[in-house]
Amino acid sequence: NFVRMVSKKIEARGISTGIAAAVLGGASGLSSALSGFEPGLEFITSIEYVQNRNNNSLNSRNKNSQNGDDQGKTNSESCDIILGDRMVDETLRRVGSLPKVSLGMWNNLRNNKWKWNETHYAEDATVLSDAVFGNRELREADLQVDMRRVLTRNREVVLDLLRLTLPSFLLLQLITLLLTFSDAYLISTVNDNSVSLGNVDMSMNMLVDLSLSMSRADWVHLATDFGMELLTSIVLIGVGYISLALPAVRVILSERDNQLVEAIEAACEVAAEKQRGLKGSKETDRRARVVAVLGLLHVNGVAKKLVKR
Numbered sequence: 633n634f635v636r637m638v639s640k641k642i643e644a645r646g647i648s649t650g651i652a653a654a655v656l657g658g659a660s661g662l663s664s665a666l667s668g669f670e671p672g673l674e675f676i677t678s679i680e681y682v683q684n685r686n687n688n689s690l691n692s693r694n695k696n697s698q699n700g701d702d703q704g705k706t707n708s709e710s711c712d713i714i715l716g717d718r719m720v721d722e723t724l725r726r727v728g729s730l731p732k733v734s735l736g737m738w739n740n741l742r743n744n745k746w747k748w749n750e751t752h753y754a755e756d757a758t759v760l761s762d763a764v765f766g767n768r769e770l771r772e773a774d775l776q777v778d779m780r781r782v783l784t785r786n787r788e789v790v791l792d793l794l795r796l797t798l799p800s801f802l803l804l805q806l807i808t809l810l811l812t813f814s815d816a817y818l819i820s821t822v823n824d825n826s827v828s829l830g831n832v833d834m835s836m837n838m839l840v841d842l843s844l845s846m847s848r849a850d851w852v853h854l855a856t857d858f859g860m861e862l863l864t865s866i867v868l869i870g871v872g873y874i875s876l877a878l879p880a881v882r883v884i885l886s887e888r889d890n891q892l893v894e895a896i897e898a899a900c901e902v903a904a905e906k907q908r909g910l911k912g913s914k915e916t917d918r919r920a921r922v923v924a925v926l927g928l929l930h931v932n933g934v935a936k937k938l939v940k941r
Contacts, residue, residue: 637653637657638650638653638654638657641653641721641724644721645721645724645725645728646725646728647728648725648728648729649721649724649725649727649728650728651728652724652725652727652728653724656724656727662800662803663796663799663800668795669792669795669796674925675925678713678923678925679713682711682712682713685710685711686710686711689710690710712899712902712903712906714895714898714899714902715895716891716892716894716895716896716898716899716924717888717891717892717895718887718888718891723883723884723888726883726887727880727883727884729883730876730879730880730883733879733882733883734875734876734879736752737751737752737753737756737878737879737882738875740752740753741753752878752882753874753878755886756878756879756881756882756885756886757878757881759881759882759885759886759889759933760877760878760881760885762776762932762933762936763779763885763929763930763931763932763933764779764780764929765778765779765780766778766779766932767932767936770932770935770936770939775935775936775939776931776932776935776936777928777931777932779928779929782928885929885930885933886933888930889930889933889934889937890937892924892926892930892934893934893937893938893941896922896924896934896938897938897941899922899924900920900922903920903921903922904920906920907919907920
């Protein structure tokens with residue numbers, strides 16, 4: 633099924649969309665298989681709730697109609713479902729075009745004469761920070777959530793978080809360990825034609841002896857090498873943050889936050905129109921409600937935009 637899904641995406645949307653579907657779908661499938669969680673359960677639960685409520689409302693309306701009492705009371709108890717998020721195919725297409733998005737953000741930085749605070753980079757860095765920690769001013773007004781507190785609010789949530797992340801992390805570590813050991817084995821085989829635990833123990837003893845006999849210049853040289861490796865790692869992380877992480881934030885968070893806000897406002901208009909249709913009934917004193925079911929990373933961004941509007 634997974635291979636068929638990726639093949640269909642490639643045929644319909646191109647190779648870049650197919651690769652995005654393979655990476656995201658594979659990661660999600662692996663995480664779900666290892667943790668036992670059902671992806672999208674919050675949305676499935678919401679849809680099932682609406683369907684059950686509408687069925688009950690319809691049955692009640694039919695019963696009232698048979699009794700000659702159809703005053704519109706049960707109409708107010710039905711719910712509408714509105715898909716507010718961007719279509720999956722479009723999101724995958726945008727993810728597949730991340731190199732183009734990254735280049736566009738780089739050009740935006742150049743066009744703004746390298747003024748970071750006026751660029752898309754700064755905008756999306758704020759989006760990412762707000763998504764995780766919440767906007768400071770709105771958080772003080774209790775209009776934002778702090779993901780650190782949400783994910784550690786009780787023992788059950790912490791255990792769920794460990795179930796979701798720990799198996800995938802351990803599997804990746806195991807794969808890395810196996811690859812590292814395989815490389816070491818091949819190098820040792822080329823050099824000695826043999827490898828054994830005794831050789832490993834001998835190597836460890838030689839390492840300890842070497843560290844004890846190192847001079848000050850050796851330690852300085854070792855510290856310099858370590859510093860260069862650390863600096864290289866920091867530079868690579870910075871490049872990855874600018875060229876990959878922030879463009880991904882723009883595609884996966886920023887753009888979808890905007891669409892979700894527009895969809896929520898459209899849902900509010902539908903609810904208001906529905907409320908006006910109840911004028912003259914017994915339910916005019918009830919306020920129409922809109923419930924938005926969002927992924928956790930979208931909550932703060934959507935709330936911030938709605939408050940500003």
